[in-house]
Amino acid sequence: MERNFEWQNKADIKSLTLSELTEQLVALGQPKFRGKQIYSWLHEKRVKSFDEMTNLSAALREDLSKRYYINQLSVIKKLVSKLDGTQKYLLRLKDNNCVEAVLMKYRYGNSICISTQVGCRMGCKFCASTLAGLVRSLEPSEMLDEIYTVTEESGQRVSNVVLMGIGEPFDNYDNVMKFLDILSSPEGYNLSLRHLSLSTCGLVDRIYELAEKKTGLTLSISLHAPNDEIRSQTMPINKRYPIDELLKACRYYFKTTGRRISFEYALIEGVNDEIRHANELADRLKGMSAHVNLIPVNPVKERGFKRGSRQRIEAFQKALEARGVNATVRRELGADINAACGQLRREYDQQRQEEEKQ
Known part of the structure; x- marks a missing residue:
């Protein structure tokens, strides 16, 4: 090209x-x-x-x-779910790299999940986005244009933004902070940051920095394990910031901002989804104003992880609730179009590499 x-x-x-x-x-x-x-x-x-x-x-x-x-993105591919209308976009950047964005419809309005980097260097074992490592971070304009392009293509206004696509937002901290400034500007898109969620695998120093800014956004922590042993096996960042240190920062964030923390927990069969794991997680979160978002793991063929049965997932949820922890199972949107982040980009990159060899 x-x-x-x-x-x-x-x-x-x-x-x-x-x-x-x-x-x-x-x-x-x-x-x-x-x-x-x-x-x-x-x-x-x-x-x-x-x-x-x-x-x-x-x-x-x-x-x-x-x-x-004036930066612009172009649409390489658009998939629309026949199940729930979820729209998944593969978007081309100015240097021919690509990222993903997903438009999801809820009763309270439209939500868009955007990427903050091309690839990721965090190395989480259950994530397809990190398999090829980090290529580069996105500029503020490129994150904005994920929103602008999708709203133009879909003809729909977005009322909620989620930074949970490809990449670790805190690994692109300065650009993400500028993106938030522009996105929330009354002279711009004018989105209140109370309608934005930022998901991080747990870069503790950045959690403290964000707390001081008091932006009003919702902080989501990709926890995915009840103890250091399991988390270190699946999330290399835990070796740098163990769970106790991470949760200490989360408690500080809530105390400083008054904003409840959301914890993401991908349930992997036989790894972190037993009742004893639920009880241990409840002990860890005791006394915190927190919500646990349970996510049936998306199979990544290179990793071999599997999701448990619906009964197993529901039992985990009930075990948390019995211990006083608010927990919900994430509603799966776009199941028929592989709406989990990283998969569409990876397929496209592999296809492009094959074509270049020919």
Whole structure:
């Protein structure tokens, strides 16, 4: 495929916060109000070229096009579930890498799950996203454009955003924080961060940093084990940040923000899904304002993990609830289109590699 690398010699204007954009325009001799004008074109009207910014002079539009590029994503593949209408997108980035985004419909509105990196280096054993390692992190504009592209393609407004796709958000911390700033800006998409969830495998230092920002977002912790022995086998990050240290940071996050923590727990048959594991997990979470989201593990052929029966999953849930822990089993959406993150991108990359060999 032919690639256009013209963007490499220009600045990414859509990744600038309003204050950054205004400061740069003032330095170019433009009035201060110009920042809000252009910011609105980018994030409210979501134009794809400077020529569409009709309230700017032709000379300014030409100058902007020489200095900046307006990031865009293209849709490689779109799958729509016949079961529940879930839409899964494989999106091409400017350098021909690709990521996934999933649009899910709920009674309370539409939710989009987006990626924060191309690949992942966290190495969690049950996740397809990490099999080929980390390629690179996404820019703020690219995360925004996952939302902008899907809403344009689907014709539907998104009211909730989940950072739970490909990548570890805290491994791309600075860009994610800028993304949150732009996404929640009243002059932009204007999404309250109370409608955003960020999922992390447990980078403890970043949890403390996020707590101090008091953004209002929901923090989800990919816990997936009741003790260090099991978690270290399936999640390498646990060797750096053991469970006790992680939960200490979570308690601090709740104390500082008042926001309840959500714990993700992928149930793997014979590994972490026995009643004794549920009891041990309940002991760990005792006294915390927490919710446990039980996830029947998605089979990854390279790993060999299997999910237990429905009865086994329900028994685990009931064991937690009997110990006073709020627990639900995640509703599976898009089961007929492999809506779990990483699978579609991996299939596409493997196909592309085969074609390049021929």
